[in-house]
Amino acid sequence: MEKIGVAVIGATGYVGQRFLTLLDKHPFFEVKTLVASERSQGKTYGEAMQGRWKLDSPMPAQYSDMRIKSSRDVKDFCKDIDMAFCAVDMKKEDIIFLEEAIAREEVVVVSNNSANRLTDDVPIVIPEINHGHFAVLEAQKKRLGTKKGFIVAKPNCSVQSFVPALFPLLDYGLDSIMVSTYQAVSGAGKTLEEWPEMLGNVIPNISGEEEKTENEPLKILGSVADGKIVNLSGTKISSQCARVAVQEGHLANVWVKFRQKPSRDEILKRWAECVPLPQELKLPLAPQPFLHYFEEIDRPQSRLDAGQEKGMGITLGRLQEDGIFDFSFTCLSANTIRGAAGGAILTAELLYKLGYINQDE
Numbered sequence: 001m002e003k004i005g006v007a008v009i010g011a012t013g014y015v016g017q018r019f020l021t022l023l024d025k026h027p028f029f030e031v032k033t034l035v036a037s038e039r040s041q042g043k044t045y046g047e048a049m050q051g052r053w054k055l056d057s058p059m060p061a062q063y064s065d066m067r068i069k070s071s072r073d074v075k076d077f078c079k080d081i082d083m084a085f086c087a088v089d090m091k092k093e094d095i096i097f098l099e100e101a102i103a104r105e106e107v108v109v110v111s112n113n114s115a116n117r118l119t120d121d122v123p124i125v126i127p128e129i130n131h132g133h134f135a136v137l138e139a140q141k142k143r144l145g146t147k148k149g150f151i152v153a154k155p156n157c158s159v160q161s162f163v164p165a166l167f168p169l170l171d172y173g174l175d176s177i178m179v180s181t182y183q184a185v186s187g188a189g190k191t192l193e194e195w196p197e198m199l200g201n202v203i204p205n206i207s208g209e210e211e212k213t214e215n216e217p218l219k220i221l222g223s224v225a226d227g228k229i230v231n232l233s234g235t236k237i238s239s240q241c242a243r244v245a246v247q248e249g250h251l252a253n254v255w256v257k258f259r260q261k262p263s264r265d266e267i268l269k270r271w272a273e274c275v276p277l278p279q280e281l282k283l284p285l286a287p288q289p290f291l292h293y294f295e296e297i298d299r300p301q302s303r304l305d306a307g308q309e310k311g312m313g314i315t316l317g318r319l320q321e322d323g324i325f326d327f328s329f330t331c332l333s334a335n336t337i338r339g340a341a342g343g344a345i346l347t348a349e350l351l352y353k354l355g356y357i358n359q360d361e
């Protein structure tokens with residue numbers, strides 16, 4: 001089988017490093033092109049990454065001699081590829097311009113960036129939850145004037161820890177949700193070593209994060225109508241997001257009030273029996289199971305459990321009745337894997353299996 005040629009844009013960044021590691025020997029995709037800023041342009045990946053590789057696992061050897069291209073040369077870097085994974089630190093309007101320019105080269109863009117997430121015809125996808133939103137891509141292609149190129153976004157990294165737990169409970173009616181997140185330093189592209197003022201510290205604000213935590217779930221749990229995605233209505237979400245001295249793993253404490261309150265056993269049963277499409281299709285990065293509930297009262301923990309299912313699993317625990325809301329519980333996911341590169345690759349695997357990549361209309 002000929003593999004789909006892909007580019008990683010932002011290949012030198014923290015998420016880019018995760019992409020390259022997870023795409024090493026991938027059964028569907030082959031990395032043909034590495035792209036970053038003009039600072040890295042023309043260097044080999046090995047040269048550009050001297051002293052910058054942040055992951056515990058070593059850099060896969062096949063990337064070291066590849067020359068990095070500039071994100072300014074869209075036509076050139078789109079030549080040999082059908083799909084681009086994009087994770088860049090750029091201004092919102094520049095990212096929108098870049099991602100649309102890539103799609104217009106008839107390349108599928110799977111984006112880690114927030115810039116396009118609230119565009120009406122760009123789905124924010126958690127593949128286990130809302131692959132039905134791919135239906136909006138026809139309208140997006142019409143807007144962009146493309147046949148094969150389109151943009152799909154992956155949600156904010158903290159959203160991926162708790163929306164999977166809410167999804168199986170949707171038909172009990174989600175009335176009000178309160179979320180408090182404890183987010184790792186890798187979410188800011190950093191290690192603890194290079195952020196010493198984080199040690200022994202909690203920072204009670206992450207710029208723009210609460211807005212994303214409150215808005216993106218409503219779009220993910222919404223539906224497609226008239227060529228756009230319509231948010232879930234009647235559900236209120238309030239959040240507080242803090243940065244904590246953890247290397248990997250965003251943890252969320254969640255309180256939920258339902259319109260029809262389920263029992264604790266019913267919730268546990270819904271979580272245990274949740275086997276969505278990527279799991280049914282046994283996609284390479286699909287965690288088995290999707291949701292793992294810990295009976296131990298002190299789990300999930302970032303250090304012990306963020307690596308569940310190679311960082312793709314969602315771990316849950318501490319489901320208990322609440323005196324103000326109906327229930328509270330704790331959720332955890334690996335932010336740079338499930339919450340970033342791994343979540344994007346799983347979305348791409350599903351797009352590929354469903355015939356959305358490299359297919360003429």
Ligand SMILES: NC(=O)c1ccc[n+]([C@@H]2O[C@H](COP(=O)([O-])OP(=O)(O)OC[C@H]3O[C@@H](n4cnc5c(N)ncnc54)[C@H](OP(=O)(O)O)[C@@H]3O)[C@@H](O)[C@H]2O)c1
Nearest residue numbers: 010012013014015036037040071087088089186187189340
């Ligand atoms: N870290 C996470 O857990 C996480 C999770 C979900 C989403 N995200 C999102 O993913 C994106 C990248 O995050 P990160 O943590 O990987 O950041 P990072 O480590 O700071 O890396 C930033 C990357 O952007 C590239 N870049 C900067 N300006 C560019 C330009 N003009 N053209 C092309 N590339 C450019 C950099 O290339 P140079 O080396 O050449 O400067 C580098 O590869 C952000 O949008 C972030 O919000 C991150």
